[in-house]
Amino acid sequence: MTEEKKSWDEAAGDYQKVFALGLSEYSASLLRFWREEGMIRPGCRVLDIGCGVGKYGTYLAELGCDVTLTDLSGEMIRQAAQNMAIYDTPWRVFACDFHEATGREPAFAEGFDFVLSTMSPAIDGVEALRKMSAMSRGWCFLARFRSWEQPVRDALMRKMGVEPRRMMEKLSEDAASLCKAVEEAGFVPHLKLVPYDWADERSPEEMADYLCRRYFGQEERERLYPAALAAACELAGADGIIRDAVNTSVAWICWRTQAGA
Numbered sequence: 001m002t003e004e005k006k007s008w009d010e011a012a013g014d015y016q017k018v019f020a021l022g023l024s025e026y027s028a029s030l031l032r033f034w035r036e037e038g039m040i041r042p043g044c045r046v047l048d049i050g051c052g053v054g055k056y057g058t059y060l061a062e063l064g065c066d067v068t069l070t071d072l073s074g075e076m077i078r079q080a081a082q083n084m085a086i087y088d089t090p091w092r093v094f095a096c097d098f099h100e101a102t103g104r105e106p107a108f109a110e111g112f113d114f115v116l117s118t119m120s121p122a123i124d125g126v127e128a129l130r131k132m133s134a135m136s137r138g139w140c141f142l143a144r145f146r147s148w149e150q151p152v153r154d155a156l157m158r159k160m161g162v163e164p165r166r167m168m169e170k171l172s173e174d175a176a177s178l179c180k181a182v183e184e185a186g187f188v189p190h191l192k193l194v195p196y197d198w199a200d201e202r203s204p205e206e207m208a209d210y211l212c213r214r215y216f217g218q219e220e221r222e223r224l225y226p227a228a229l230a231a232a233c234e235l236a237g238a239d240g241i242i243r244d245a246v247n248t249s250v251a252w253i254c255w256r257t258q259a260g261a
Helices: 003-020 025-036 055-062 074-084 126-134 151-159 171-184 204-215 218-235
Strands: 045-049 066-071 091-095 112-118 136-149 190-202 242-256
Touching: 003 055, 003 074, 003 204, 025 055, 025 190, 025 242, 045 055, 055 066, 055 074, 066 074, 074 091, 112 126, 126 136, 126 171, 136 171, 151 204, 151 218, 151 242, 171 242, 190 204, 204 218, 204 242
Parallel strands: 045 066, 045 112, 066 091, 112 136
Antiparallel strands: 136 242, 190 242
């Protein structure tokens, strides 16, 4: 198992906890955007690249779409299948590295009306965008964080005696480079910037585990966990819970493919 797959497998539980919270205001606004722009309709075939635990797959299934979910992580796909199991509309899951996919695999063979990828590193440049676009006979959609502030996380790391580490750097540049890559792939990108704020609630033990697992290697995790737990206990509220606010902006990038033009 590669380190990247292992990292995403370990994160699957965090994604499942978020999914269990239900439809957020942000996700509801994204679904409205897709519907109002004519990107989705009941019966359309949808592909979600880097689907995680299938959050958007379940929402699209509820709308009557035919859903295909793919992800690098086998654990994400396992939980996605469990989350999709209640739906009678057509759906399927497929574990694969999109960078290695040809687009001719059985899961992709029939093509799609709408292809999306939200916050996934699977779509990272012109080659991936061309492959993604070739699978769609209608619309493609990307979502990327454009800015990210997480002050409680940063405060905890400082109390641990380390400089704040971030999973994502140069977010604005990343979103801009993807718009440029869409153009280089031969399409016209449409860009919309939207706010996306939330707060995760964790016990000190959960917060310490989250910090160490998400931001540090195995050797550092074992060494830093006691400091992480002490810092988390110090910053917890009177109820023993840490509310980790995250304030972001997101770039929504969409384009019609040649087949759908």
